[in-house]
Amino acid sequence: MTYNSDIADIHDALLGLRAELTRHVDEHGETADLPHPAVVFEFAGHTLRQLARHWDKVRQEGEPKTSAAVNAYEELLFAGREARIHILAGAQNYSAALGREQFSTVLLGRVATRTWSQAAPQVATVPKASTYPGRFHTVQRSTAHPTQVLLMSETEAAAWAAAPQTEEG
Secondary structure, eight states, rough: OOOOOOOHHHHHHHHHHHHHHHHHHHTOOTTTSOOEEEEEEETTHHHHHHHHHHHHHHOOSSSSSSSSHHHHHHHHHHHHTTTOOOOEEEOOOOOGGGGGGGGGGGEEOOOEEEEHHHHHHHHHHSSOOOTTEEETEEEEEEEEEEOOOOOOHHHHHHEEEOOOOOOOO
């Protein structure tokens, strides 16, 4: 597991994931023997903006205006499922750049009706928000189900994400 918080490291990690995606696609769908990575993209909307700013600073003359890392994120969203690369993206605010259509499951917690209409327009009636800590709604297809999630402090979550993987047997 790799945890990147520096924007330059995130940029490089996304380019590496694009190479992994290419490798998976080049195998013509034969992904059984390839690893099936899960990518957690925290603060996705903010990170995409940071990547664009980073690219503006480091881009050399003659290079494309759009960040290669932003393009890699978009490619992962559009082809990652087929290549069995799993994307989990979290955001404080919904943005079309996050690629709603590419997610089979959306988790929404304590969000405004406007956010529901943007992130899960297929849900006809927006469920009432819960006051219980850690209560979300899981949206799949046109149905929203109440869901309880783990509650961790930022420190606990970072420690959990950075902990070495162990094999259970």
